[in-house]
Structure formats: structure tokens, C-alpha cells
Amino acid sequence: MNDIEKLGFDKWFQDKSETSKSDSFQIVRVISVNKNSLTVSNGKKDIYAELTGKFLYNSDSPLDLPTVGDWVYAQLFDDDSLAVIHEIFPRKSLLKRKTSGKKIEHQLIAANIDTAIIIQSLDSNYNLRRLERYLVMINESNITPVIFLSKSDLLSIEEIESKKNEIIQIIPDIKTEVFSNNNKLDIENIKNYFTPFKTFCLLGSSGVGKTTLLNNLIHQDLYKTQPIREKDGRGKHTTTRRELIVLENGAIVIDNPGMRELGVISADSGLDDTFNEIAELSEHCRFKDCTHTVEKGCAILNGLEEGMISNERYQNYIKLYKESLYYEMSYYEKRQKDKKFGKFLHTYLKNK
Numbered sequence: 119m120n121d122i123e124k125l126g127f128d129k130w131f132q133d134k135s136e137t138s139k140s141d142s143f144q145i146v147r148v149i150s151v152n153k154n155s156l157t158v159s160n161g162k163k164d165i166y167a168e169l170t171g172k173f174l175y176n177s178d179s180p181l182d183l184p185t186v187g188d189w190v191y192a193q194l195f196d197d198d199s200l201a202v203i204h205e206i207f208p209r210k211s212l213l214k215r216k217t218s219g220k221k222i223e224h225q226l227i228a229a230n231i232d233t234a235i236i237i238q239s240l241d242s243n244y245n246l247r248r249l250e251r252y253l254v255m256i257n258e259s260n261i262t263p264v265i266f267l268s269k270s271d272l273l274s275i276e277e278i279e280s281k282k283n284e285i286i287q288i289i290p291d292i293k294t295e296v297f298s299n300n301n302k303l304d305i306e307n308i309k310n311y312f313t314p315f316k317t318f319c320l321l322g323s324s325g326v327g328k329t330t331l332l333n334n335l336i337h338q339d340l341y342k343t344q345p346i347r348e349k350d351g352r353g354k355h356t357t358t359r360r361e362l363i364v365l366e367n368g369a370i371v372i373d374n375p376g377m378r379e380l381g382v383i384s385a386d387s388g389l390d391d392t393f394n395e396i397a398e399l400s401e402h403c404r405f406k407d408c409t410h411t412v413e414k415g416c417a418i419l420n421g422l423e424e425g426m427i428s429n430e431r432y433q434n435y436i437k438l439y440k441e442s443l444y445y446e447m448s449y450y451e452k453r454q455k456d457k458k459f460g461k462f463l464h465t466y467l468k469n470k
């Protein structure tokens with residue numbers, strides 16, 4: 119196995135590499151992104167990197183810029199101490215969120231992730247609706263999600279069981295693991311998730327213990343952690359940049375700053391995957407453009423009535439669905455006549 123294969127450059131990428139480019143450039147991976155500079159790695163060392171002017175000139179969206187986890191074609195100078203990035207390699211997956219505000223833009227979280235680990239602490243951070251939001255974001259991106267519930271040392275066994283069961287009922291097909299960063303055995307168990315040469319990404323609110331877990335995985339207090347605020351139990355946003363590191367077994371892990379909010383979501387497959395029991399029913403709605411709010415013959419409303427889907431799930435689905443439609447509206451502002459949205463808005467406003 120060569121150096122970049124050890125950094126996660128697998129067959130999928132090999133098949134996408136172009137000989138003309140790999141002859142003139144080196145293939146390196148972005149391991150951290152700061153405001154004005156990047157760090158890349160060729161598997162041997164970390165290299166300070168910059169983008170070519172042409173690159174910047176040609177990018178008109180944040181999606182065109184390299185993010186942590188990206189593979190790029192670069193030229194190396196000065197004894198491999200400076201890299202100039204020419205092009206981003208095709209991405210196997212991309213984790214992004216939409217920032218709300220007047221103009222909707224994307225913020226990139228990480229690229230080429232195999233598994234996203236959503237961490238919630240079992241105390242005040244635990245929240246099923248937020249969990250669903252994370253899942254929608256991950257499911258949009260063709261990445262396998264797993265759920266880690268941290269700080270089990272703060273709760274009784276009964277409390278933990280009941281929370282875990284709540285999740286399993288709603289999200290049965292995603293692996294859910296309970297652990298405490300203070301328990302060595304738990305950490306040993308959690309370690310098994312981190313398979314060599316695959317890329318993992320730690321997601322979750324500030325203060326849930328992402329960096330503490332990372333420090334546990336590398337057996338060193340290398341990265342900064344901080345106690346949560348006493349008055350509201352929230353984290354202090356200790357981690358401020360995304361960074362990729364390689365564990366001793368070869369697994370690749372990206373720590374992330376805790377997210378304040380997940381932003382708006384789009385009505386891509388993510389929503390349907392996360393609410394698949396609802397999405398499946400929607401295929402049986404009488405009308406193709408059913409908004410699932412008032413229609414006669416709506417299979418979802420029927421399912422709700424018959425108790426096939428829970429009211430909580432339904433409410434959250436509709437909320438996210440609305441959000442996603444709103445997002446699409448502002449994105450395609452010129453296409454306001456879009457039938458689906460027009461109808462939705464019409465029925466929605468009428469019934470408000």
C-alpha cells in the first residue's frame with residue numbers, strides 16, 4: 119500500500135484519476151482549512167498549501183473550493199514544503215449544510231467521508247428532532263451514519279435504556295452506541311468502529327465530547343477540550359477548525375467544531391431516507407403533488423390517523439419538508455411558478 123492509499127485514496131479514486139494530470143501533479147489530501155490557508159498531506163508530511171489565482175478566479179461558489187478531506191492535484195515546491203493546488207479531485211461524498219439568510223449558500227463540512235458519527239450527549243443535549251436533522255443532512259450525502267450517545271456516566275442505567283430505545287424505535291436501521299469518555303472499556307468498544315483507511319467525521323453540538331473522544335482514540339490530550347457552561351449546559355465552541363488525523367490503526371478521523379444550527383435542508387433524498395415510513399406512504403397518496411396536509415386520499419394523513427406513523431414524526435417531517443421547499447424557492451427565485459411549491463404555499467396559507 120502506498121502513502122496516499124494509507125490516507126484513504128482507494129479504488130474509487132484511482133478509477134477517477136486522469137493520467138495526464140497525475141503525470142504533472144501530485145495527488146494530496148486536504149487535512150485542514152483555515153481562513154486563508156490550507157494544509158495538505160501526501161501521506162508522508164503535512165504541507166502548507168495555496169490555491170492558484172486561476173482556481174480562485176474560476177470558483178463562484180463555496181462548493182468549488184477545497185474542504186477538509188478533499189483530494190486535490192497539486193504541485194509541490196521547495197523540498198515539498200509548499201503545495202499549489204490546481205484542481206479538486208471528484209468527490210465520493212460531500213457533507214454540507216445550507217446557511218440561511220438572504221442568499222442561500224452552502225457551507226462545506228467535509229468531503230470524501232465514509233461514515234459520519236453523530237454524537238449527542240445523553241444529558242441535556244439529547245434531542246430526537248435534532249438527531250433527525252443530522253440524519254437528513256447525512257442521508258443527502260451518500261454517507262453511512264452511526265449514532266454515538268456520550269456521557270453515559272451521568273445517567274442511570276434505566277434512563278440510558280429508555281433513551282436508547284426511543285432512538286431504536288424511530289431509527290431502527292442505524293447503529294446506536296452508548297459510551298462514556300471516562301470509561302476505558304467503552305472506548306475500547308467504540309474503537310472497533312474506526313476501520314483502517316476509511317474516513318470518519320465527528321458531528322454534533324458543542325460540548326458533547328467529540329474532541330475528548332478523539333483524544334481518547336489517540337491516547338493523548340493533544341487537542342483542546344473545555345468544560346461546558348454551567349448556566350445552560352452548552353459547550354463553549356472549543357474546536358474552531360476542521361482537522362483530519364490518522365489513528366494508529368490507520369482509520370482517518372475528522373473532528374469538527376460543534377454546530378450551532380444545521381441550516382436549511384433541501385428536499386433531496388435525505389428527507390425521504392430519514393422518514394422512510396412516511397415517504398413510502400406518500401407513494402400511495404391520491405394526488406401526485408399531495409402536500410400531505412389537507413388532501414383527501416392522502417396516505418400519510420391516513421397513516422397518521424391509523425397510528426402507523428407518530429404525530430411527532432409527522433410534525434417534524436412537515437416542518438423539514440416546508441423548510442426544504444422554502445429553500446428551493448429562494449434558490450430558484452425566478453421559478454416562483456413552480457407548481458409544487460405554489461400549490462403547497464396556497465394550501466398551507468389557506469389552512470393556517
Ligand SMILES: Nc1nc2c(ncn2[C@@H]2O[C@H](COP(=O)(O)OP(=O)(O)OP(=O)(O)O)[C@@H](O)[C@H]2O)c(=O)[nH]1
Nearest residue numbers: 269299325327328329330343344345355356357376
Ligand atoms: N461526564 C462526562 N463528561 C464528558 C464526556 N465526554 C466529554 N466530557 C466533557 O465535556 C466537555 C466538552 O468536551 P469536548 O470534547 O471539548 O466537546 P466537543 O464536542 O469537542 O465540543 P466543541 O469542540 O466545542 O464542539 C469537557 O469538559 C469534557 O471533559 C463523558 O463521556 N462524560
Ligand SMILES: [Mg+2]
Nearest residue numbers: 328329356357
Ligand atoms: Mg471539540
Ligand SMILES: [Zn+2]
Nearest residue numbers: 403408410416
Ligand atoms: Zn399525501
